[in-house]
Structures are given as structure tokens and as C-alpha cells.
Amino acid sequence: GENVEQHPSTLSVQEGDSAVIKCTYSDSASNYFPWYKQELGKRPQLIIDIRSNVGEKKDQRIAVTLNKTAKHFSLHITETQPEDSAVYFCAAHSLNLFFGTGTRLTVIP
Amino acid sequence: DGGITQSPKYLFRKEGQNVTLSCEQNLNHDAMYWYRQDPGQGLRLIYYSQIVNDFQKGDIAEGYSVSREKKESFPLTVTSAQKNPTAFYLCASSIRLAGSNTGELFFGEGSRLTVL
Numbered sequence: 228g229e230n231v232e233q234h235p236s237t238l239s240v241q242e243g244d245s246a247v248i249k250c251t252y253s254d255s256a257s258n259y260f261p262w263y264k265q266e267l268g269k270r271p272q273l274i275i276d277i278r279s280n281v282g283e284k285k286d287q288r289i290a291v292t293l294n295k296t297a298k299h300f301s302l303h304i305t306e307t308q309p310e311d312s313a314v315y316f317c318a319a320h321s322l323n324l325f326f327g328t329g330t331r332l333t334v335i336p
Numbered sequence: 337d338g339g340i341t342q343s344p345k346y347l348f349r350k351e352g353q354n355v356t357l358s359c360e361q362n363l364n365h366d367a368m369y370w371y372r373q374d375p376g377q378g379l380r381l382i383y384y385s386q387i388v389n390d391f392q393k394g395d396i397a398e399g400y401s402v403s404r405e406k407k408e409s410f411p412l413t414v415t416s417a418q419k420n421p422t423a424f425y426l427c428a429s430s431i432r433l434a435g436s437n438t439g440e441l442f443f444g445e446g447s448r449l450t451v452l
Binding site for chain 1: 371380395445446
């Protein structure tokens with residue numbers, strides 16, 4: 228089955244700086260790559276996703292890039308704010324959705 | 337906020353007991369899922385169901401059972417055969433489960449099970 232690796236496991240940035248989280252996947256048939264944000268004590272929620280026919284997608288301060296050849300995709304958050312502090316999960320869809328192990332992002336005011 | 341509801345939020349169980357976690361959705365979604373969340377291990381798929389009266393094992397199905405008698409409901413039973421059941425359990429649903437068009441997963445608020 229699919230294997231998704233996510234790095235780093237923890238990330239601390241100063242408010243206003245950028246944050247980058249990287250994921251790799253193993254199954255070349257995977258074609259859908261969502262990112263979920265889970266705030267403390269809350270349910271995971273989709274923040275952005277990308278399909279295999281595009282290389283980059285942006286939504287305000289959030290962007291995702293996909294390199295199908297290298298089988299990796301990344302989440303970029305610019306101008307970070309304290310409310311960006313959460314655990315972020317990447318995922319890859321191959322028959323089912325396989326999640327990475329999560330990145331705990333802390334934005335320091 | 338509605339959509340997908342899990343109960344109970346917290347549950348304590350003695351070793352050797354089966355427990356059932358409830359998951360109900362009013363989103364008219366075909367597909368439903370159960371994930372287990374452990375620190376440092378992300379979300380691991382236990383079972384999923386694409387349609388009523390049909391369900392499939394995920395990566396860590398051993399010691400768990402499910403049923404899908406109604407479209408809205410997908411209860412998970414943690415049996416005494418599950419060797420390490422203490423965890424946070426998340427139920428989710430999506431419009432469908434089909435190739436690249438799974439779409440967004442909508443999660444419940446989770447159930448935290450502690451085995452004493």
C-alpha cells in the first residue's frame with residue numbers, strides 16, 4: 228500500500244515568518260493530495276488540496292506544490308500568525324487516503 | 337456544528353470488555369471511515385464503508401468490528417481482542433469513495449477511549 232512520510236514532526240517559527248512542511252509518498256498511482264489542519268482538541272479540517280494534474284495551488288497565505296516525478300509535495304504557509312499553530316497532516320490518495328504522521332507547528336508571537 | 341457526530345467523547349473501559357463507539361452523519365455521504373490517532377503516528381485507517389451493508393478492512397482492522405446497516409450510521413466496536421485499544425478514534429465521511437474523487441473528508445470530534 229501507500230506510504231506517506233512527513234517532515235518535520237515539529238516546527239517553530241516566529242510570527243510573520245514562513246513555514247514549510249514536506250511529504251513524500253511511495254505509490255506512483257496516487258493522484259490526490261490533501262492537507263488537513265487539526266487545532267488542539269478539535270477535529271481535522273481540510274485546508275487545501277491538489278490533484279496530480281497540477282503542480283501548484285494557492286489559497287491566500289497557503290500554497291501546496293507537487294512534484295510527481297520525485298513523489299513529494301509540500302505545504303507552504305507565508306506570513307504565519309499565532310492561529311496557524313496546529314498539527315498539520317498531509318495525505319495521499321491511492322485507493323484510500325493515507326496520512327502522514329503530522330507536523331506540530333508553533334507560531335511564536 | 338452538525339454534520340458528523342461521534343459519541344461518547346470520553347470512554348473508560350476495563351480490560352476484557354467490548355465497547356461500541358457511535359458515529360452518525362446527516363450529510364448524505366456514501367462513504368464513512370474510522371481512523372485511529374496515536375501520538376506521532378498520524379491517522380491510521382481501521383475500517384471504511386462505501387455503501388450500506390458493505391465495509392472493508394483498513395490497515396489496522398484487527399480487534400475491531402463495524403456495521404453499516406444505515407447510510408447515516410457507522411458504529412465501531414473495539415473488542416477485547418484489540419491489544420492496545422487506548423487511543424483517540426476519529427470517524428469521517430465523504431461524498432463517495434471512488435478513485436481520485438474522494439473529495440473532502442469531514443471528521444467528527446473524536447472519541448477518546450481509555451482502557452483501565
